[in-house]
Amino acid sequence: MTQRFDPDPKSAALLEVTDLVRHYTLPRERLFGPPPMVKALNGVSFSVRPGRSLGIVGESGSGKSTIARLVMALDRPTSGSVKLLGRDLHALPKDQLRAARRDVQMVFQDPYGSLDPRQTVARIVAEPLEALAETSRAEQREAAGDSLAAVGLRATDLNKYPHEFSGGQRQRIAIARALITRPKLIVADEPVSALDVSVQAQVLNLMQDLQQQFGISYLLISHDLAVVNHLCDEVCVLHRGLVVERGAPQQLFAHAQHPYTQALLAAVPRPEPLTCA
Amino acid sequence: MSLLEVNDLHVQLQTQRGPAEAVRGIGFTLERGETLGIVGESGCGKSITVQSLMGLLPSSAKLSGSIRFDGKELVGLPEREMCKLRGDRIGMIFQEPMTALNPVHTIARQVGEPLRLHRGLSSADARKEALALLERVGIPDAASRLDAYPHQFSGGQRQRIGIAMALACGPDLLIADEPTTALDVTIQKQILELIRGLVAERGMALILISHDLGVIAESVSKMLVMYGGSVVESGPTAAVFAERAHPYTQGLFAARPALGAPRGLKLATIRGSVPELVDLPAGCPFAGRCRFTVDACQATRPPPVLLPHDHRVRCIRLDEIAAEGVIA
Numbered sequence: 001m002t003q004r005f006d007p008d009p010k011s012a013a014l015l016e017v018t019d020l021v022r023h024y025t026l027p028r029e030r031l032f033g034p035p036p037m038v039k040a041l042n043g044v045s046f047s048v049r050p051g052r053s054l055g056i057v058g059e060s061g062s063g064k065s066t067i068a069r070l071v072m073a074l075d076r077p078t079s080g081s082v083k084l085l086g087r088d089l090h091a092l093p094k095d096q097l098r099a100a101r102r103d104v105q106m107v108f109q110d111p112y113g114s115l116d117p118r119q120t121v122a123r124i125v126a127e128p129l130e131a132l133a134e135t136s137r138a139e140q141r142e143a144a145g146d147s148l149a150a151v152g153l154r155a156t157d158l159n160k161y162p163h164e165f166s167g168g169q170r171q172r173i174a175i176a177r178a179l180i181t182r183p184k185l186i187v188a189d190e191p192v193s194a195l196d197v198s199v200q201a202q203v204l205n206l207m208q209d210l211q212q213q214f215g216i217s218y219l220l221i222s223h224d225l226a227v228v229n230h231l232c233d234e235v236c237v238l239h240r241g242l243v244v245e246r247g248a249p250q251q252l253f254a255h256a257q258h259p260y261t262q263a264l265l266a267a268v269p270r271p272e273p274l275t276c277a
Numbered sequence: 278m279s280l281l282e283v284n285d286l287h288v289q290l291q292t293q294r295g296p297a298e299a300v301r302g303i304g305f306t307l308e309r310g311e312t313l314g315i316v317g318e319s320g321c322g323k324s325i326t327v328q329s330l331m332g333l334l335p336s337s338a339k340l341s342g343s344i345r346f347d348g349k350e351l352v353g354l355p356e357r358e359m360c361k362l363r364g365d366r367i368g369m370i371f372q373e374p375m376t377a378l379n380p381v382h383t384i385a386r387q388v389g390e391p392l393r394l395h396r397g398l399s400s401a402d403a404r405k406e407a408l409a410l411l412e413r414v415g416i417p418d419a420a421s422r423l424d425a426y427p428h429q430f431s432g433g434q435r436q437r438i439g440i441a442m443a444l445a446c447g448p449d450l451l452i453a454d455e456p457t458t459a460l461d462v463t464i465q466k467q468i469l470e471l472i473r474g475l476v477a478e479r480g481m482a483l484i485l486i487s488h489d490l491g492v493i494a495e496s497v498s499k500m501l502v503m504y505g506g507s508v509v510e511s512g513p514t515a516a517v518f519a520e521r522a523h524p525y526t527q528g529l530f531a532a533r534p535a536l537g538a539p540r541g542l543k544l545a546t547i548r549g550s551v552p553e554l555v556d557l558p559a560g561c562p563f564a565g566r567c568r569f570t571v572d573a574c575q576a577t578r579p580p581p582v583l584l585p586h587d588h589r590v591r592c593i594r595l596d597e598i599a600a601e602g603v604i605a
Contacts, residue, residue, distance in 0.1 A: 059461040060432070166550060167319075196318035196551075197488060201532035201544035208543070223461060230534035230544070253537050267466040268536060269491025272518065 013047040013083075014184055014217055015071065015104075020044045020080035022066050040066040042241040043080070050184065053211065053218040055228030055249065057264070058238035064221045067238075068189045071219060072106050073097060084185070102132055105178035109190035111170035115162040121148070122158040125177045132181065147176040150213070151206060168199035172206065179210065189221045204230055225268060229253060237261045278348055280449055280482050281307040281330075286342035286352075288325050288334065288506075290554070297554035299325045301506040301562075302342070302578075309449065312476060312483040314493040314514065316529070317503035320551055323486050326503075327452050330484075331369055332359035347449065365395040368443030368481075370472075372455040374435035378427040384411070384438050385423035391445040410441040414471060433464035440471065447479060454486045469496055490530065494518060502526050505562025506554065507578070512588030522590040524567045524598060561591070569594040 022041040029036060041063045048054045058064050069075040071082055073089045081088045084104055092100060105128065108114040115124055125147055126140040135143070145155040151172040162170055171191065178186050191207070192200040208231060210216055222228050228235050229249040237245045237252075237260065245258040256262045288300035300322045307313050315323045328334050330344060332351065344351040346362070363369075371377035379387060388410055389403030398406065404423065411419035414437040416430075427435055436456060443451060453472060457465035473496060476483045487493050493500055493514065500517055502510040502525065510523040521527045531545035549566040558564050564574040573593060581589040592598070 059463060168550065197490075197529060198318060198532045198547045199550070201534070201546045204534060205544055205546060208541075224534075226534040226536045226538075229536055229538065230540075230542075233540070250537055250539065263463060265536075267462040269465070269469070269489060269495050271490040271494050271530070271533065 012049065014050045014085065015048040015219065016081075016083040016086075017047065017067075017071065018045050018081050018083070020067070020070060020082065021078045022063075022070060022075070023078045040241055041070075041077075044236075044238070044241070044243055045080075046236055046243065046246070048185065048217050048219060051211075051215045051217060052234070053220060053232045055220045055222060055232035055235040056238055057222060057225055057228050057235060059223060059264075061240075062238040063241040064223075064238055065189055066241075068106070068187050068219070068221055071187055072104065073101070098131065102128070102181040103183050104185045104187060105181060105183040107171070107174050107178050107186060107188040107191045110194050111167050111174055112162075112194075114174055115170055117162050119161075120158065121160050121162070121173055124162070124173060125158075125180055128177060128181045143180055144176070147180045148173075150179055150210065151176045166199075167195055168202055171195060171203050175203075175206065175210070179214070179216075182214070183216065185217045185219060187219045187221070190223070191220070192227060193222065193224060200227075207231060225249075225253060225265065237264070279306040279345075280309045280311075280347055281305075282343070282345040283330075284343040284345075286326070286329065286344060287340070288322070288329055289339040290325070290335070291337040292555060294553070294555045296339075298557070299338075299506050299554055300329070301557075303501075303503075303506075303508045304342075305501060305508070305511065307450070307482050307484070309482055310476075310480045311499070312485065312497040314497035314500040315484065315486045315503060316488065316490060316493050316500060318488060318529075318551060320554065321503040322506040323503050324454055325506075327369075327454055327484060327486060330450075330452065331363055331367060332356070361395070364391040364443075364448075365446045366448055367450045367452065368446070368448035370436070370439050370443050370451070370453040370456045372458050374432060374439050374459065375427065377439050378435060380427055383424045383426060384430075387427075388438065388441045388445060391442065395446050406445070407441070410445055411438070413475075414438070414441045414444070415467075416441075432460055433468065436460060436464075436468055437471065440468075440475070444475060444479075448481060450482045450484070451476065452484045452486075455488070456485070457492065458488070465492075472496070490518075490533065502529070505552065505557050507562050507591065508589075509561075509563065509592070510588075510590045512584070513586050516584070516586040516588040520584065520588060522584060522588070522595060522598070523563075523592050524569055524594075525563045561593075569598055 024038040026036040125144040129140045235249045236243045239260045245261045284304045285302050290299045317323045385407045388407040392398045392403045500514045501508045504525045510526050528547035560575045564570045579591045579593045
């Protein structure tokens, strides 16, 4: 495999996020008053080593999805840096950023909203390759077939449209699209929260298999502690734009120190009945 | 007499691929003050079941069987009569609090609406009642927020407003269809506590629909597990959770990732996928996906087998399953 850019020898991390701050300015409420600000992230740092996975848990408004957007370079931070393989994504020129994007792909929450209903599965899955503009149509189609096979779909599915698939299958298509550039990191923002329990199990197992097979790292964003526990080596608990606690999931969930983590854990409904009828 | 008696309820929906039986012969009873949970995955018929109780099915749907609410037959009841029950004797809380509230009306008006309609209260009296209700469901500083619109509230507060609306006329039966699915866990906990508290305080019966076994475990005394339009297992929550007799129930429990489980474990999956309603087999709906399937499963619908504690399971292979000692 060709080295696409030189990793910084000092940093062994695949992804290095340092002091990430993102404040959003809202429209002015009064003509001469200062515009209100939303402080989505207030200095978040973490790193992901190759082949390891990091989970980010927190509630709505804690800044989880802002992290995903910044790591994907879909938005610019107010300050701080996102380094992928030693390169600061937000300092790269456009053309190099486009090339760097092959190493990081994303899987979205809603498998109904994230696939274009008017495109065939072949086009949807091959789109990242088309954006890189290095391969011919025929090669793209072949790669799309391979990618579908990796997620347990058939090559005959290439000519179908998204509406012909169930929610779980659509999420597999979205994962196939993320896999096609052979990324080192997949950012998954609530990848299973729109799925039923039994389908969720299938998709989580698939993500686990792909991790072993291709050595992919996940940056998994979820409100579901059990899902993070299942897939990640490390977890960061995010609250109001700050990481309040981090550690290995089993350790963290068994001995939570921060009151917010404790409250989050206490709120999870347990599947054991409290009262006997 | 039970508050609610459902017997051999069938619902046929018209789909693009022809008629589909979304609910196939389910039955249960609910006493006053009793709490019932319905658990199952998308398309199992749990929402259709409660929509038929509320008379909210599409007009093309065909309903047969019997739903007796406080002695009154609801199947075939004219819409005019159904309107009198809905929002008065039967209250409903919906999944998505933003779409369940009307964005162009103030919350006082919406919460007071059932009182004006069913109780004939004046606007001023309905407003007073609405304030009491909003205070009861925990809207902070409710008096000054009566004239606010739904978009000015957070998701959890909107769900509280939805609960206040459902409670307005003091219903005998409260139906909550996935009331916390759109909410964060800490908010979910508060809303479930509110619903449990209100049910106990007012002696209402509760039907709670959820896909989350944890929510069911903490909130209801008896439960139905639905699959493919049928109730495959039913009984007291404690008994169902302890025995997990039906292979589908076992699959559902095993598929959940557990908090604190060691890493690297594979989740148990149910093989295959949920069949479309049109394609459901004639016999047991779970036949084919179940590893205990034999020819007899495909042929006829299994009759309910009664286990201790009024625990019923529709499966003809219970002895074989028990012999393997599978508790997922």
